[in-house]
Amino acid sequence: QLSGTFYSSSCPSALSTIKSAVSSAVSSEARMGASLLRLHFHDCFVNGCDGSILLDDTANFTGEKNAAPNANSVRGFDVIDTIKSQLESKCPGVVSCADIVAVAARDSVVALGGSSWTVLLGRRDSTTASQSAANANIPAPTLSLSGLISAFSNKGFTAKEMVALSGSHTIGQARCTVFRARLYNENNINATFATSLKASCPSSGGDNNLSPLDTTSPTSFDNAYFKNLQIQKGLLHSDQQLFSGGSTDAQVNAYSGNAATFKTDFANAMVKMGNLSPLTGSNGQIRKNCRRVN
Numbered sequence: 001q002l003s004g005t006f007y008s009s010s011c012p013s014a015l016s017t018i019k020s021a022v023s024s025a026v027s028s029e030a031r032m033g034a035s036l037l038r039l040h041f042h043d044c045f046v047n048g049c050d051g052s053i054l055l056d057d058t059a060n061f062t063g064e065k066n067a068a069p070n071a072n073s074v075r076g077f078d079v080i081d082t083i084k085s086q087l088e089s090k091c092p093g094v095v096s097c098a099d100i101v102a103v104a105a106r107d108s109v110v111a112l113g114g115s116s117w118t119v120l121l122g123r124r125d126s127t128t129a130s131q132s133a134a135n136a137n138i139p140a141p142t143l144s145l146s147g148l149i150s151a152f153s154n155k156g157f158t159a160k161e162m163v164a165l166s167g168s169h170t171i172g173q174a175r176c177t178v179f180r181a182r183l184y185n186e187n188n189i190n191a192t193f194a195t196s197l198k199a200s201c202p203s204s205g206g207d208n209n210l211s212p213l214d215t216t217s218p219t220s221f222d223n224a225y226f227k228n229l230q231i232q233k234g235l236l237h238s239d240q241q242l243f244s245g246g247s248t249d250a251q252v253n254a255y256s257g258n259a260a261t262f263k264t265d266f267a268n269a270m271v272k273m274g275n276l277s278p279l280t281g282s283n284g285q286i287r288k289n290c291r292r293v294n
């Protein structure tokens with residue numbers, strides 16, 4: 001139901017407007033590309049790609065921003081607001097917040113060196129959000145391999161697609177609080193890597209100190225993430241689970257040996273993620289402000 005040409009007559013400059021705003025945000029701060037990619041994932045895994053993650057909490061509305069996986073963690077809202085206000089002046093009431101997030105994720109990956117994909121368009125914005133669904137559906141970094149496989153299988157993804165999508169951790173940063181236990185309690189971690197991380201992630205305190213998910217090239221969308229896993233330099237417990245003697249080791253080896261295959265599989269899996277339960281037709285609305293319902 002979504003279409004690659006959805007805005008060609010109603011807002012012909014929509015895609016170029018998003019692309020230039022993303023490229024300027026990523027050139028001021030490369031990490032923003034990672035943050036915008038993650039925003040799309042956390043939107044889509046919670047009742048579909050419907051912009052629900054963008055809704056602010058109010059006195060009588062609890063949204064997804066303060067769900068455990070998002071609070072003090074998900075970012076990029078200001079970039080989405082900037083794009084939305086540019087599009088509202090060019091084509092008022094036409095381009096959904098959910099589509100802006102989907103295109104911004106693609107443009108972010110491309111800006112950092114990944115392969116492009118065609119973003120199908122025409123998603124509409126939700127009038128609701130669900131903090132409990134965010135807590136239940138966004139995978140936690142404490143999951144085991146089988147937990148990761150089932151979290152993605154619940155959304156229709158194969159284990160191979162889960163591994164490809166996890167390759168998004170080739171960019172961006174994580175807080176000490178989400179990987180501390182791995183540094184201090186796990187054995188399948190490179191000792192030198194663990195020692196150097198402990199300097200900024202002590203056994204107590206420093207919860208918000210950041211480290212790159214890909215220690216080698218944190219602002220390049222390449223296959224270094226998979227090479228790191230082979231030498232036990234995965235940052236999150238969940239990252240290293242993909243290469244821990246289980247069923248996904250072979251896929252990690254394949255992506256480690258072939259960046260082009262990884263980028264193509266990633267792009268195809270992102271198209272599939274972007275198609276998760278969109279609101280179309282007369283469902284939902286086109287928000288004027290991504291932070292609140294009309």
Ligand code: HEM
Nearest residue numbers: 034035038041073139140141165168172173174175178238
């Ligand atoms: C496989 C299951 C996954 C788990 C358990 C997971 C977990 C996490 C955690 C804990 C962080 C750090 C958050 C923080 O410290 O504030 C993170 C960051 C990130 N995740 Fe994932 N994630 C997963 C899959 C994905 C997928 C599928 C994508 C995108 C398609 C993605 C994109 C990112 C990006 C780009 C960052 C860095 C964000 C930034 O620097 O702002 N992750 N993830």
